[in-house]
Amino acid sequence: MEKLSSAQIINAGLADWRKLARALHGRFLTGDFAGGLAFVxxxxxxxxxxxxxxxxxxxxxxxxxxxxxxxxxxxTQRDLNLAGRISEIARERGIAAEPRAVTGLELALDTADLAAVGPFWAAVLAGSPAALQGDDVVDPTGQLPLLWFQHTDADETPRQRFHLDLWIPPDVADERIRTAVAAGGRVVDDSQAPAFTVLADPEGNKVCVCTFLDR
Structure with a gap:
């Protein structure tokens, strides 16, 4: 099936779901373990x-x-179709969705030499250099956040090695940024918003608040 555009995903009107980095995410409030198991x-x-x-x-x-x-x-369309069917199942069972609560966390590491550092991080995090897939270290067990390598120039200064990429729904991003700034943070760069906004804590440690829009 053909990969869908951001506009097609938005126009599908799936109110219970939000796209983060690559996938559709949904949270359904089943209330207890037995009810959750029946829903699953x-x-x-x-x-x-x-x-x-x-x-x-x-x-x-x-x-x-x-x-x-x-x-x-x-x-693809099959994801939208199944998402719609899952929402129907939830409604039939009186289960509410909380789409604004979904989040995804990735680690980003600046590097000018992926060939040198990539296999090390794949081996130490996932147990094998083979876990390096393109610019990403992917844990096949799904226990660790994805690590992706941001390509930089060798002489770039100042240079921060690690930062966090926090993927959240677009309708949550502005509120989350305001909350972080009110808690002592600052906006470092919002020139690429709403795709991502760079924030820093009072000591300069950075996080990118990311959405799937304008990518």
Whole structure:
């Protein structure tokens, strides 16, 4: 299937879901473990019918779901179709969604020599240099946040090696930035907003508040 554009995803009108870096994310407030398990079972049946399967995290008060078409490298119509069906299942069971609560965290490391440092970080984080996939270290077990390498010039100064990329829904970004600034932070660079806004804490440690818009 063809990979969808940001406009197509927005126009799909999936109120229960938000796109973060690459995937669609949904949080459903099941309230207890048994209710969550029953919901996941119903979602699994729908996924089998569609031959398309979400990543699922079942906790006591809610269920988190992530949809992506790995073969297309992004979102396709089958993701939107299954997301809509999952929302129907939730409504049938009286389960509310909380899409503004979804987040994703990535680590970013500046480097001028990916070939030198990439295999090391893949080996120490994921147990094998083979976990280096392009510019990313991907943990096949899903336990660690993705580490991606931001290419920089060798003589670039001043240079911060690590920073965080926080992926949040676009309708949350402005509020989150205001809250962080009120808590002592500052905006370093908002020239690329809403794609990303760079914030810093009082000691200069940086985080990028990222959305999927304008990318």
């Amino acid at each position: 079972t119903a979602v699994a049946e729908a996924a089998e019918e569609a031959n398309h399967h979400p990543d699922v995290t079942l906790t006591y008060p809610w269920v988190d779901l992530k949809l992506i078409s790995h073969d297309a490298g992004g979102l």
